[in-house]
Each structure stands twice: as C-alpha cells, then as structure tokens.
Amino acid sequence: NAGVTQTPKFRVLKTGQSMTLLCAQDMNHEYMYWYRQDPGMGLRLIHYSVGEGTTAKGEVPDGYNVSRLKKQNFLLGLESAAPSQTSVYFCASSRSEQETQYFGPGTRLLVL
Amino acid sequence: EDQVTQSPEALRLQEGESSSLNCSYTVSGLRGLFWYRQDPGKGPEFLFTLYSAGEEKEKERLKATLTKKESFLHITAPKPEDSATYLCAVQTGRSNYKLTFGKGTLLTVNP
Numbered sequence: 043n044a045g046v047t048q049t050p051k052f053r054v055l056k057t058g059q060s061m062t063l064l065c066a067q068d069m070n071h072e073y074m075y076w077y078r079q080d081p082g083m084g085l086r087l088i089h090y091s092v093g094e095g096t097t098a099k100g101e102v103p104d105g106y107n108v109s110r111l112k113k114q115n116f117l118l119g120l121e122s123a124a125p126s127q128t129s130v131y132f133c134a135s136s137r138s139e140q141e142t143q144y145f146g147p148g149t150r151l152l153v154l
Numbered sequence: 155e156d157q158v159t160q161s162p163e164a165l166r167l168q169e170g171e172s173s174s175l176n177c178s179y180t181v182s183g184l185r186g187l188f189w190y191r192q193d194p195g196k197g198p199e200f201l202f203t204l205y206s207a208g209e210e211k212e213k214e215r216l217k218a219t220l221t222k223k224e225s226f227l228h229i230t231a232p233k234p235e236d237s238a239t240y241l242c243a244v245q246t247g248r249s250n251y252k253l254t255f256g257k258g259t260l261l262t263v264n265p
Binding site: 046073075082083084085086087090092100101132139140142143144145146147148 | 158185186188190195196197198199200203241243245251252253254255256257258
C-alpha cells in the first residue's frame, strides 16, 4: 500500500515549456487535490476532483489544467510554464469531502 | 474569508522541555481542524482531526486540543525526532472539500 505517489520528484523547466505532473493513489479514494506550497505561505489549493471524470477549480487555478481519466490518477498540467509557477506541488486524496486528506511526497518544480 | 494563523513561526526547545503551538482561526462554520507534521523535503503527514470545542486527541508526546477560536498542539518532553514543521488546517461548511492552511510552526528540538 504505497498511499499517494507523485512523479517526477524534481523538474527544471524553461519559461514557456509544458509538462505534466502525475499523482497516483491506491486507497480507492474519490477525492483528489493539487496544492502548491511556497515559502512564507500556507498550502494553496489549485484544482480538485470529486470523482473520476470530474475536475473543479480551487483558489489558484490560473495557468494550470487537470484531468482525472481514471479514479486512481490525477494529472496536473502546465501548458506554458512561468517563473511564478516555481513551487513545490503536492497531491492529496481523501475518501470523502470531510475526511482526512493524505498527501504525497511532492514535486519540486523550478521554472527558469 | 477563512483565516488561519499559527504562532510562533519558529520555536526552539531543549530535549525534554515541554511547550505548546497555537493555531487560531476565523472561519464560518468549522467542520474540522487538522494538524499535520511536515519534515523537510516531504509531504505533510496527518496527525489529528478535531471536530468540536472541548475535543482532545493524543498520540505519543503530542496532544491536540480545540476551543471555539483556537487549537493547541502540546508537546510533552519532546525529542530531537519531533523536530519538524507543524501545519494547522481548517475545513468549513462553505466548502467542505477545501483545507485552509496556516503557514506553519517550525519546531527545533535540540539534544
């Protein structure tokens, strides 16, 4: 039981490049989330999903897109990376909307 | 707007020196308050959930308490391995899915 896993662990992009971050969970959770964590700020929700095939915007969605084609996977895409997207990205999942969110190990992204 | 404030920002303790971390919140309709521990370079690790004022939960040297305005994380006789950033987050009735996080308290326990 791996819990929540994230790929890759670290990535360097040039401004304007695109990439996809992958999140996978093996707990059969319905809800999945993408957060970003920046120095001096709390974790902020980017997008979330309440089930396979659904996605919704969080508090900082601009510049990101997401997809949930399979229940266990939640993808976060950056179509045209900007230096402001340099951050640590965390994926989380929960069984239902009010239950505990369990986090992955994070992806550190540097946009030059 | 929901707000979560954690204090102090950083706390340095000697091994065995007990203390408390504070999480104060201003929200509409608290559904749950969550405590996480985060080690450098790792994801947040769940510790506790508190749902109503007066509730307490314990795990090893940690004890979390909740009032109507704040939560405390009490650390009794800490060890160096308790060194980490402790995060507080709230979930409200307005948006059940969303956790609003504080900025965290960096705890360092010296041997």
